[in-house]
Amino acid sequence: MDNILILKIAFIGASITLLFIGxxxxxxxxxxxxxxxxxxxxxxxxNLLFITMGFVKHxxxxxxxxxxxxxxxxxxxxxxxxxDPVVQALVLTAIVIGFGVTAVALALVLxxxxxxxxxxxxxxxxxxx
Amino acid sequence: xxxxxxxxxxxxIGVEMFxxxxxxxxxxxxxxxxxxxxxxxxxxxxxxxxxxxxxxxxNFRGFDTLGEVTVLFIATTALGSILFRSRKVHNRxxxxxxxxxxxxxxxxxxxxxxxxxxxxxxxxxxxxHLTPGGGFQGGVIIATGVLFLLLAYRQFSVxxxxxxxxESLAGATFAGLGLTGIFVGKTFLENFLGTGKLNDLLSGxxxxxxxxxxxxxxxxxxxxxLDTILSISVPVEETENQN
Amino acid sequence: xVAVNPIYYIALPLFFAFLLPLFGKIHKxxxxxxxxxxxxxxxxxSFYMLRHVFVTxxxxxxxxxxxxxxxxxxxxxDAFTGLIITFISVLAFLVWLYSYRFKKVEFDNALKYFVxxxxxxAGSMGIVMTGDIxxxxxxxxxxxxxxYGLTAYYRGRDGAEAAFKYLLIxxxxxxxxxxxxxxxxxxxxxxNMADIARNIHLMKPSLKIAAFLLLFMGFGIEAEMFPMNGxxxxxxxxxxxxxxxxxxxxxxxxxxxxxxRLTFTIFDFSSVSKLLFIMGLLTLLxxxxxxxxxxxxxxxxxxxxxxxxxxxxxxxxxxxxxxxxAGIFLMINHALIKSLLFFSASYLxxxxxxxxxxxxxxxxxxxxxxxxxxxxxxxxxxxxxPFSGFWSKFYFLLAAAQKHYIxxxxxxxxxxLVELVYYLRVVHKLYFAKPTGDYExxxxxxxxxxxxxxxxxVIIAIGVYPDLVTHYIxxxxxxxxDKAQYIHNSLGI
Numbered sequence: 113m114d115n116i117l118i119l120k121i122a123f124i125g126a127s128i129t130l131l132f133i134g135x136x137x138x139x140x141x142x143x144x145x146x147x148x149x150x151x152x153x154x155x156x157x158x159n160l161l162f163i164t165m166g167f168v169k170h171x172x173x174x175x176x177x178x179x180x181x182x183x184x185x186x187x188x189x190x191x192x193x194x195x196d197p198v199v200q201a202l203v204l205t206a207i208v209i210g211f212g213v214t215a216v217a218l219a220l221v222l223x224x225x226x227x228x229x230x231x232x233x234x235x236x237x238x239x240x241x
Numbered sequence: 242x243x244x245x246x247x248x249x250x251x252x253x254i255g256v257e258m259f260x261x262x263x264x265x266x267x268x269x270x271x272x273x274x275x276x277x278x279x280x281x282x283x284x285x286x287x288x289x290x291x292x293x294x295x296x297x298x299x300n301f302r303g304f305d306t307l308g309e310v311t312v313l314f315i316a317t318t319a320l321g322s323i324l325f326r327s328r329k330v331h332n333r334x335x336x337x338x339x340x341x342x343x344x345x346x347x348x349x350x351x352x353x354x355x356x357x358x359x360x361x362x363x364x365x366x367x368x369x370h371l372t373p374g375g376g377f378q379g380g381v382i383i384a385t386g387v388l389f390l391l392l393a394y395r396q397f398s399v400x401x402x403x404x405x406x407x408e409s410l411a412g413a414t415f416a417g418l419g420l421t422g423i424f425v426g427k428t429f430l431e432n433f434l435g436t437g438k439l440n441d442l443l444s445g446x447x448x449x450x451x452x453x454x455x456x457x458x459x460x461x462x463x464x465x466x467l468d469t470i471l472s473i474s475v476p477v478e479e480t481e482n483q484n
Numbered sequence: 485x486v487a488v489n490p491i492y493y494i495a496l497p498l499f500f501a502f503l504l505p506l507f508g509k510i511h512k513x514x515x516x517x518x519x520x521x522x523x524x525x526x527x528x529x530s531f532y533m534l535r536h537v538f539v540t541x542x543x544x545x546x547x548x549x550x551x552x553x554x555x556x557x558x559x560x561x562d563a564f565t566g567l568i569i570t571f572i573s574v575l576a577f578l579v580w581l582y583s584y585r586f587k588k589v590e591f592d593n594a595l596k597y598f599v600x601x602x603x604x605x606a607g608s609m610g611i612v613m614t615g616d617i618x619x620x621x622x623x624x625x626x627x628x629x630x631x632y633g634l635t636a637y638y639r640g641r642d643g644a645e646a647a648f649k650y651l652l653i654x655x656x657x658x659x660x661x662x663x664x665x666x667x668x669x670x671x672x673x674x675x676n677m678a679d680i681a682r683n684i685h686l687m688k689p690s691l692k693i694a695a696f697l698l699l700f701m702g703f704g705i706e707a708e709m710f711p712m713n714g715x716x717x718x719x720x721x722x723x724x725x726x727x728x729x730x731x732x733x734x735x736x737x738x739x740x741x742x743x744x745r746l747t748f749t750i751f752d753f754s755s756v757s758k759l760l761f762i763m764g765l766l767t768l769l770x771x772x773x774x775x776x777x778x779x780x781x782x783x784x785x786x787x788x789x790x791x792x793x794x795x796x797x798x799x800x801x802x803x804x805x806x807x808x809x810a811g812i813f814l815m816i817n818h819a820l821i822k823s824l825l826f827f828s829a830s831y832l833x834x835x836x837x838x839x840x841x842x843x844x845x846x847x848x849x850x851x852x853x854x855x856x857x858x859x860x861x862x863x864x865x866x867x868x869x870p871f872s873g874f875w876s877k878f879y880f881l882l883a884a885a886q887k888h889y890i891x892x893x894x895x896x897x898x899x900x901l902v903e904l905v906y907y908l909r910v911v912h913k914l915y916f917a918k919p920t921g922d923y924e925x926x927x928x929x930x931x932x933x934x935x936x937x938x939x940x941x942v943i944i945a946i947g948v949y950p951d952l953v954t955h956y957i958x959x960x961x962x963x964x965x966d967k968a969q970y971i972h973n974s975l976g977i
Contacts, residue, residue, distance in 0.1 A: 116268040124262050131659075132255035138652065139247040151655050158662055161262065165670045166277075169268045173373065174293035176285045178440050191281040194293070196272045198280060198669070201297035201305075202618060206662060208309045208377055209625045212316035213658075215466050216632055217651050219323040222470070223636065223644040238642045258663070261694045265670045274673030279555055304548045304557045308610070308622035311498050312629055315603055319633025322596040323644065405505050412502030416495055422549075429491045431550035 130157030166196030358386035366456030380459025411458035646718035661702030678974030706739030720786035725830020733819035764797025846919030872946035
């Protein structure tokens with residue numbers, strides 16, 4: 113196996129594993145905080161998957177810094193060795209959105225705790241689930 | 242039993258998804274995607290922005306970022322609305338964050354470190370178009386400084402008046418800079434200033450300006466969120482008006 | 485082109501939502517007035533632009549940051565999206581009017597309500613107009629997060645629980661959507677919907693199916709499709725009254741729009757319409773069946789709303805001009821009529837202490853106008869002739885007959901019978917049962933009444949002169965069926 117294949121299996125495997133550990137937690141855990149943690153883990157797995165897909169062999173960060181420009185002279189040559197910037201930009205957006213969702217989820221948990229004095233989902237069933 | 246079913250279900254979909262993503266070509270010699278190539282080429286040439294991610298976040302896909310800032314704004318608003326309690330109840334509870342005072346080492350270190358943390362955050366968002374980082378990252382760094390203060394000093398509380406002002410004005414600056422593009426005869430969020438030279442601090446036209454506004458907004462919003470969540474005490478005997 | 489621009493639908497609500505806390509410091513009444521002025525402006529702008537698109541046939545395409553479509557994000561205001569935007573603007577204005585003084589709340593809470601209201605409408609409009617699939621995801625999240633906030637708006641009720649449930653399912657939906665977007669991006673290297681549609685045949689078939697299913701599931705959850713709509717009745721019944729109307733008329737319609745865009749424009753499967761058909765029919769039967777057994781009025785309306793979504797999906801799945809025509813007509817009618825029902829029902833429920841249907845008996849005498857408007861809405865949604873609901877059901881049956889789906893016609897008619905039963909049950913309680921107590925009910929204030937009467941007038945006007953909208957629907961139906969035209973409009977090729 114060459115290095116790239118190992119990297120591929122490792123990164124895709126790790127991110128998918130994270131994603132589905134999160135999903136498992138969301139599906140089975142009864143504690144509200146743990147469910148929110150599960151959501152957060154899912155987000156992170158997905159973000160890792162995004163970044164993985166932008167990988168370029170021997171690539172560098174997509175920044176045309178003076179150092180890079182000095183070494184490679186032209187913009188086109190520098191662009192050849194850079195990883196995909198689009199997925200990174202998308203992940204930045206996804207992280208912030210994930211943060212917002214987590215914050216609201218935790219606030220809801222706080223409210224539920226205030227009312228029911230528990231974080232166990234089985235004891236908070238005023239509505240049908 | 243229920244857990245077992247969930248486990249099998251999750252494992253099955255997980256393996257399926259792994260093989261779906263396994264089919265995608267990985268580790269090619271250069272960027273494959275059409276738009277990725279375009280952005281890498283045009284970010285330094287047309288926009289004179291060294292950090293291609295910044296130029297995508299603020300210019301090419303700047304509309305997403307406006308949405309993103311809005312998501313944070315919604316989160317603070319919704320948080321306030323969810324955890325809001327009337328002044329009367331709030332004063333009665335006289336909320337305290339922690340029961341123990343932080344040690345002197347933490348307090349002294351905090352006094353020394355917090356200015357540096359804020360400085361670093363400001364540096365990160367001002368140089369967002371040149372170096373890794375940007376408005377979001379810088380804003381988060383500043384908010385960690387505030388978190389340090391909140392944890393180190395029990396009495397420390399954030400004054401919400403300036404936070405509201407910064408939040409509103411920074412957000413309006415972002416949207417306003419975008420709208421200015423329309424009024425000067427270009428399109429929304431299009432650059433209407435000179436672009437300068439690649440790798441200069443003053444380059445990229447409105448891109449650094451927008452990122453600075455984002456930095457202020459994120460810092461203010463995160464500070465607000467931290468303060469809202471941390472100042473909520475959850476006393477067991479509380480009975481709120483169950484209208 | 486400074487006065488009208490589709491970008492204003494999103495940029496201005498964001499701009500003013502950011503500034504609204506500061507307006508509140510100048511004068512407390514401004515936080516109520518500013519959204520209203522904005523919505524009034526949108527109303528005028530929508531009619532002007534829709535008229536312009538209708539007359540000239542030229543859509544409004546906006547490129548953001550000056551980059552042409554596949555490179556930058558674009559907004560499309562054509563005959564189809566324009567029509568939906570126009571109806572969202574109408575309803576947004578009416579929702580604002582209705583909730584102008586909905587209940588006495590503290591200043592801070594009113595401020596948050598109006599901020600979230602502005603952002604939920606902006607998010608729905610963004611989902612409809614944007615030509616970029618990742619941007620659509622961002623707007624989905626804006627809509628979602630503000631809906632969670634609004635669902636948990638009231639303390640004391642079980643709003644937080646409903647909102648948490650909504651948030652869980654919504655987060656799963658957004659994870660699915662993101663994975664689908666990632667698959668498409670890695671295969672085609674673009675995020676623009678028109679560009680994806682143009683190149684979709686280049687995708688590996690197995691990945692294409694995976695991406696489609698992920699996106700379909702994700703947007704289907706937002707559109708309240710069958711297996712994952714458990715959140716909807718709770719969210720509808722726990723949210724403030726006008727927000728139920730927002731969910732029924734805007735957020736679910738935006739999700740539905742995304743589904744339609746997905747099946748009609750982006751993907752090129754021939755079996756997609758079968759999937760849409762089956763899911764729609766399941767949604768319809770499931771929801772109408774449950775609606776029959778509901779004891780609470782708002783939950784009943786919520787299930788009825790889900791059922792209507794199923795009906796609309798079935799209409800679109802015919803994949804014929806007439807089917808799409810009926811689908812769009814149903815969408816508009818459902819948005820209008822369900823809003824009226826939610827508006828009036830929220831006052832009926834407000835006055836019944838336990839929110840049960842049996843508590844509202846005799847309200848026909850106590851609150852004559854509200855009860856009358858509710859009854860009017862009920863008859864309209866079942867599809868009685870003088871109202872707009874009649875025409876959409878009529879066109880739907882026509883479309884089904886054209887496809888020779890005799891069993892389906894029988895099925896839809898029997899579902900209408902079920903609807904008749906559960907709506908008549910409420911109307912019967914309103915008018916033909918004795919009032920239980922003799923207490924002073926909270927009547928709707930003048931602005932709520934005005935909003936409801938305006939809606940009722942629109943419903944009757946469309947019912948009497950269906951030509952008011954059918955010309956526009958005709959253009960919209962042609963537009964959604966014509967994939968090449970959409971690609972041409974967005975990319976200029």
